[in-house]
Amino acid sequence: MADSSWPAPSAHDHTLLSPMKIVTAAQMQALDRRAIQDAQIPSLTLMENAGAGLVASMEQVFGSLAGRTVTILCGKGNNGGDGFVLARLLTRKRARTRVLLMAQPSSMTRDANTTYRRFVKVAGAAAVQAYRADERCRAWVNKSQVIVDALLGTGLSAPVEGLYRNAIEAINESGRPVVSVDLPSGIHADTGAVMGSAVRAALTVTFAQPKLGLYLGPGIDHAGRIHIVDIGIPRSFEAAVDSKISLLTLGWCHHLLPARPSSAHKGTFGHAGIIAGSVGKTGAAALAANAALRSGTGLVTVATPTSVNDILECKLLEAMTAPMPETKARTLARSGLDRLLSFAQAKDAVALGPGLTTHPETVEVMQALIPRLECPFVLDADALNALAGRPALLADCKVAPILTPHPGEMARLEEDASPRSINADRIGTATRFAHRRRVFLILKGARTVVAHPDGRVAVCPTGNPGMATAGSGDVLTGMIVGLLAQKLDPWAAACVGTYFHGLAGDLAAADRGPIGMTAGNIIEHISYAFTKTTTSIGY
Secondary structure, three states: OOOOOOOOOOOOOOOOOOEOOOOOOOHHHHHHHHHHHOOOHHHHHHHHHHHHHHHHHHHHHHHOOOEEEEEEEEOOHHHHHHHHHHHHHHHHOOOOEEEEEEEHHOOOOOOHHHHHHHHHHHHHHEEEEHHHHEEHHHHHHHHHEEEEEEOOOOOOOOOOOOOHHHOOOEEEEEOEEEEEOOOOOEEOOOOOOOOOOOOOOOOOEEEEOOOOOHHHHHHHHOOOOEEEOOOOOOHHHHHHHOOOOOEEHHHHHHHHHHOOOOOOOOHHHHHEEEEEOOOOOHHHHHHHHHHHOOOOEEEEEEEEEEEHHHHHHHHOOOOOOEEEOOOOOOOHHHHHHHHHHHHHOOOOOEEEOOOOOOOOHHHHHHHHHHHHOOOEEEHHHHHHOOOOOOOHHHHHOOOOEOOOHHHHHEEEHHOOHHHHHHHHHHHHHHHHHHHHHHOEEEOOOOEEEEOOOOOEEEEEOOOOOHHOOOOHHHHHHHHHHHHOOOOHHHHHHHHHHHHHHHHHHEEEHHHHHOOOOOOOHHHHHHHHHHHOOOOOOEE
């Protein structure tokens, strides 16, 4: 370490009792400058801490690197300087470390040049080779057991060309596991866009604060697993960053979970009501009910059309049911409005939507019921579809609801929108809609976005492609209504439910693999997710 008076870096721990602010490239650069100028932390110390954090993250993911061939591709900027610190530290840990350098040492930034010279002193000049678009350089890349991308940092603003593009393509074609330093080279730090060509990493180790581009668009696929490493910037400086976009953390979500006193009984943890189901779609109602129970609520009752009530009872052991008036199509009928309202008034929280269908009468009863609800409530699936073309009805709600649309449902709530346009601006769409309609919005998808009416927005780091399966959204709805019934406020319930839903999915994928996962597998892992105190991922 350049200055042993500063604390050693570590992965951001899971005891953080607040979300982490997600920053733009400009905000991160300002944070670095403040740490150097105001806290008088030497820039080389920050770089040394970054390198040490890289080693720790790589060992966590890949195990000991002693005896393994690691090739590090370094650019001429500070990103490359981080790479040279890593190279020196890995060499001391007996890894077979070598560096491909994209420029002459004399053209490197001052700090990067210093770390280059420190590495050469330890490993010898032969351990560094100038990168060229030739077979020798590609052979170094292809014969590596791990490749580290330390080419480009957060300052990229133009498409990648020339040698850098050639190097990125060589990395991607190697088929070897890749670790990106701070950000995959070629990914725009603020938008996640691919700037001509971009590295596809298995692991991205980012420093101090999560970068916005890691959670947007193509950046999600290119980043792989993300570790966030503390490099010694004072926490008070990080907290002062002017960003309303945050990353949910395990510690904060654990902190928000309701206490479970030893003297508790089932009434302590609330009674959740779920208005769901129709002929052929009782599974959605059952998934939501079981997820609510797994989320810790004491009692769950499902209101469903009379003729499917017996079918639903066969699927539920611990939850109760309440048969309701139905249409000839075996969906909820307009004549059942008063009974549905009485049902909801007797509950601590309710969820509406899973498996209801868009039968005209059912749509009418939803449109009449939603503005009259006085308890906390969640709208999903066909309850959202009932608002298509009529989102102004939300202004009449007595309580600000939680909405849980996927991009298709979101497009039906927004004028002149499509799933493609929604996904092109997920954070902006969610933030604007939540503020304009005075609702809490959970925009589902890769890196689910949770938006507050006051403009705050949180990005969820949990979840995986195995969760792209029928019924996964019903599970989320059940978890959220279960948390609402336990008296969590809507913002807390939305954030906690979303985070642990994704973590349960991650545990299910780790247990079974992502291919062929079902919503039931997610439910099986909910209670395990709530008891996790650490994860194998850096958030």
